[in-house]
Amino acid sequence: MVITMWFRRWLTLAMLLAMVMPLQAATGFGQLFTEDDAQEFLPVDKAFKVEAALVDATHAQLRFIVAPGHYLYRERIQLVSPTGETAQLTLPSGEAKNDPNFGPQQVFHHDTVADVVFSAAVPAVLQVRYQGCSEKGLCYPPQTKSLPLNAVASPAATNTTSPLAALETEDEVSGKLLSSGRWWQIVAGFFGAGLLLAFTPCVFPMIPILSGIIVGKNAHTSRAKAFTLSLAYTLGMCLTYTLAGVAAGLSGQLLSNALQTPAALIAGALIFVALSFSMFGFYELKLPSVIENAFFNWSKRFTGGHLLSDFLMGAISALIISPCVAAPLAGALLYISQTHDVVLGAVALFSLSLGMGVPLLLIGASAGSILPKAGEWMNAIRRLFGVLMLAVAVWVVSPILPVALQLLLWAALCIIPAIYLRAIDPLPTTATTGQRLTKGVALMLLLYGIALLIGAWSGARSPLQPLQTLTAGRQAALPALSFQRVRSVQELEQAVQSAQGKRVMLDFYADWCVSCKEYEQFVFSEPAVQAELKQMLLLQADVTANNAQDAALLKKFALFGPPGIVFFDAQGQTVQPVIKGYHDAGRFLKILQSIGGSPHA
């Protein structure tokens, strides 16, 4: 009897899994629009990509990335500069293709690595020309690309990786992993990344929701049932992220940009607030009873009916926390949107979300032993999570709030819980150690909250240093950097030329770009950064409108959207790396110094 019920429960779970499966069909559907439709062609930069990397002092590698259904002619891959005597290009042999006019040709249908050996000094830039066609019956004109090479500083440094490698952003790493094209590596890598993400505060809200489901709904659950429930929940979460991967593959648009719009942030914060109120016991979070009853009646036929609502709950929870994990997802979505590879996107994000769900599964598996019986203790924990969720709400929405308001909110978040912890109630003389410790913590929280309030009134710039303006004095507040606006590629070229031997920094900005505001607030306001930037000409491209000129500017630097920061050397050449995404002041300074800024304090 028990065994059959157990079996039925797993059957239901398998059906939920099968609900995820139509995604495979959806991917085929997507390809109908993107791959198989003869009218839809990749632009040349998506059909072929080329990267250059310095291996050692005399040796570089060129990597050609060929989109499926396209090929490059081996004969037409040439080095334009440096010329023949100082650099030798070696290509692997390609696949044979018979051309009616030119006879047998060698072509590359897949990613190809070419070696370049230098007999003279390593140049700063490699220029390479290539030409290819699509199997769909069209060709792309020859492309000439300039690829900067990071100079190897000294022979001693050849064994260590280039210093810039250490500065790689998370999104670049995940992008690289995807472009390696090895499936099991992608699955394992994204699973690991998901595990790491599970330990960020973003996943906190899921824990009480889940334990509420397990402990709340089914007070006398067996361990197996609790595990099954949490598995259903996790799979629901996976569904949402897999859909995000598919959407990224289909759309060619950076989803995380959409998630960073003020509307999405405010919606996310509001949902967190609503969740936290349920933690405080203002109301019980449940699906509307109409829907729940419908589900219940429908699912009664299958036994284990709660699985379905848990599955949906998981899907919705993932939506809720998505603004919070948007940044780490960006890299994966970026690459997926570039390749239009829907299946890859779905697999990568499915493994990512599965990794994120591991702690939840563990909680489920341990349900009988770890999670305590409901009681006053549980209520305290619930309230703690409620406060944490409010904190996440403030954090999510903080980029679009003025600093003073942020500080006020943080202050409220510190002071009110402190009062609840009896920070100002007198302790009875018979107080236990626990009570005394609690009061101590509560007092610290109260004092920090007051410091934040003072910070809000005195114009502090960061919640972490609320009293900075009082201690450092007024003169510490530096004026905002003044940028010269560039509106088009022509204006940019003029501005770079008029820099007259000065180095140039180009910052991409948009009103809806949260990270751009963070740059303004936390990075460009830093005295050390300002000192470093003083000798540079500062340009800013406002791509809020995202018109054709903006798109051309972004495309020139292979950027998909702000934030992006490009540097030019004194000769007006682009310097690597192009900064994509948000880097805090420390990392930003390191990059500034690594690209040849004068090493001063």
Added chain:
Amino acid sequence: MRKVASIVMTVLLMVVLGSGFRWLYLNRHQFLATEATLPDESHMNALWNATLSDQKGKTYPLAQFKGKPMIVNFWATWCEPCREEMPEISELASAHPEVAVLGLAVDEAAAVHEFVESTPVVYPLLIAENEGMPLAETLGNNKGVLPYTVIVSAQGEITHIFFGRVSRKMLSSALNL
């Protein structure tokens, strides 16, 4: 209390789903393979103002073709699908002398010369090694691909554009022949 919670949850669901659909709707052009937009008449001046020469050096001011229905075929000798479609275009050109047919080669004169020796066509092949791709882009080739074929009506309007290989049938039906 339970009722309040239901309402809150319903509203939340509606907000989340609603904003999702709104986003999908606003970005629908990204998901649907939209009809390629035809370039308007103002862009045609780039074509009419061009003067190109064929592989033997004879110059052709393109304005002389104004007033005729026209097929402008961008190609190159290194582009296999381009070479495949040229005999069909040539057949169409000899069957319909009232249609002006031009091949614009994004290529060197020498390569075109050599190609014509082995595969003659009845319509003029003009050398546009450098100006070819920018001109094609002005005339709607936003993908920068070859072959690219533009059909211009006698009124000087672009009526059809074709990315990739065309057939005689596609061209005839585009010109209502």
